[in-house]
Amino acid sequence: MPDGTRPPALPPKVELVQQPLGILQTLRKARENLIEIIPEIATKQPIITGKTGIIRWHMVMDPEANRRILKEKLDIYPKSDVTKNILRPAIGDSMFVAEGAHWRWQRRAAAPVFSHRNIAALAPIMSASAQAVCDRLENCGGQADVFDEMVRATFEVISDVTFSGTGSMDSSGVHRAIDAYIDQTARVSLFDVLGVPTWVPRLSRVFGPNSLGNMKSIADESINARRASGPKPVPDLLDLLLEGSDPETGRQMNSAELRDNLLTFIVAGHETTALTLGWALYLCAFDPEVQEKLRAEAQSVLQGRIATGEDAARMPYCTQVIKETLRLYPPAAFLSRTAQADDTLCGRDIRRKDTVMLPVYALHRNELLWDEPDAFRPDRFGPDASHDRFSWLPFGDGPRVCIGSHFAMVEATIILSTLISRFRFERIEGRDPKPVLVLTLRPEGGVPLRISPAPQG
Template sequence: MDTRPQPFLPPAPKPRTTPPSFLQMVRIVYRNPLELWGEPSYNEPVIHIRGGVGGPLLIVNDPALVRHVLVENARDFRMARVRQKILRPILRDGLLTAEGETWKRGRKAMAPVFTPRHIRGFAGPMLARAERFAALYETRDGPFDMAHDMTQLTYEILAETLFSNEIAGEPEQFGDRVERLLETMGRVDPLDLLAAPDWLPRITRLRGRKALAFFRQIVRETMDMRRKRLERGEDAPEDFLTLLLKAEGPYGLTRDEVEDNIITFIGAGHETTARALGWTFYLLAHAPEQRERIEEEVDRVTASVADPYDWLAAMPFTRAAFEEALRLYPPAPSINREALQDFQWQGDTIRAGTQVLIMPWTLHRHRRLWDDPEAFMPERFWPGNREAIDRFQYLPFGAGPRICIG
């Protein structure tokens, strides 16, 4: 008789058994788009919908087709129009939303920022913030909101690594506006799905406009403060802002692109990291055996490995738990592309203009690809097991030329 504890089954929207009506779809898209997906999305490798509300749609849960779209033929696809409508008003020409030559130039200019040497330099400030934050729990009694706490911690680490906490105006106001902006950033509006004209206001994003204007003003003033300091030849922190400003120039980033990329890294990096940390702690709270294994590993490695930058490589069980949390709750639950030309897949013709939807949410829970896909099982990613996972069935950070840069 197997006496091992059963793996924890965390909460998730149940797959739909019937297609939603139009009004149901509008309500679901506003509330939680993950509730749209039915049983076929968790069972079939490819679903081709030729008469969708917003035009032809290809839902992809086949690792080989994921590779075809994101890697082998990436130049034949662009970010889907609906995703551009959602993100571009906020991020403009940031790396996430830029296309063509603007994206290529930005990616090349920012690559040096994410070298191991610079990332190693960020490890110390990150650790100091995390240790101060962890000490707060020693004085707390009763339950606490880990999601909120991880949002706060992630903001503090971003403020340190991006700006060395040298932010124009009141830093507390800046943090508040970040949270307000993130409440509306990336939210799908039903009008976007209907390909409505841009002049029609998107109610879901009206609330964020004032926060975005304030947010950009503070970023601009912070950039100007640092730029003047560099122009005077004064010492400046070798943080993310300094590295980006040094990438300015005729062959690098424009002034506006530096601003856009700071907004992008705050917006995309802040919320996704906070959510990933929050879910990891939640999952471990329900898996005491896994938690005890990780606690032992953390105690041992932090006592024996001197450089914090090298800790994660020496913590395979901790890393596995985090990777499993990213499988169950991927930071970007969908990757939207649009075919720029016709292509063939297994005898089916996919027409130019088709929206190609790669869903890490369903890909990571697909019943043909994973055993017990709904269960929290970090052992999937333990050494010796992880090698069996196809590179393109696990996409927490995307893949191909547009994979997350850092």
């Protein structure tokens, strides 16, 4: 039965607050689960405005306003100072954090790295990771935390495509470092909530542990070793970045810029795709009809083998499942900007230094934009469906759209289709994950599922 003609499948969601919170409540919620500071009315309106401490803020859930923020008036709406202060200790002034001319030249230099041709050349690494996770699940004893498995699988990919499998980093160590960084450094502070100027130090960020220091050292060593040894026979991301230059100026990244951008790709690239796959497998377990439809497509295309990069374009329903997963559980579920000039959004006056938030989680569940917004319905991304591109922002949009979005979609398609073609995933009663956002939207408690061989037909 088509998705649109049966009762909606309503997976777990965050219960949003009924009205904007005070300072202390905002601080507590923001440190525990940032989504919980979003008022429920944000899922029913195009914009809401409020004030916390001395901060005047606006939450925007309107596609036209999003287009203005992310594309038409990019210089008026740079990333918020709070966002930069949280991320800069980890990834320096990489293209994810940089603004203006410094961002533009880095983006131009790195863009060819993520061309479709280069990603196609790296796709066999994704297929090898899919095979490895299949081997592990065949011996998991009938149950596994698939989020943990996806973290391992996507780290294997990013490690190999970045450093050609030198084995110098281990996935569990990297994830522990990321967790420690989030716990000590990436949480919102009281000064952030009160609007205290960002030049006033946040003690947790000054005295927090340098949990990513080891990763920085390893990246520096790898860059120096590659400069000495020369490129690999099949260039990896490091080779491509070393060779890359700004086509307008000829400028190339120095070692520090290379390191910071590599760390951005490693930390963001594997975590966000692992989250997408973990949530997608949960949703397939939650809705067996979707899982069966996806399995039929995958088995028809793959015929028992591991998916390849060429297969990704031949499985449109798999793409629909991934896009619907990204709508319900976007890894980057909350974006923040600081207005640099007076402006107008949705008829609302925006003043210089106002905080402009794009709560992607609320945007993706807004009743004005989506029919049955809390339901899991992959067919809403089918060939006959349509939606405003700025109503679906898992990768952002405009000039700063995620540079690795195609890489992520190909990787997710290869791994998800392979797993669904070979295994059946079932929920464990009472162990549904809760979406919790600090820096990314993670499943609290992981994603434990029952796993058994899929019928082959």
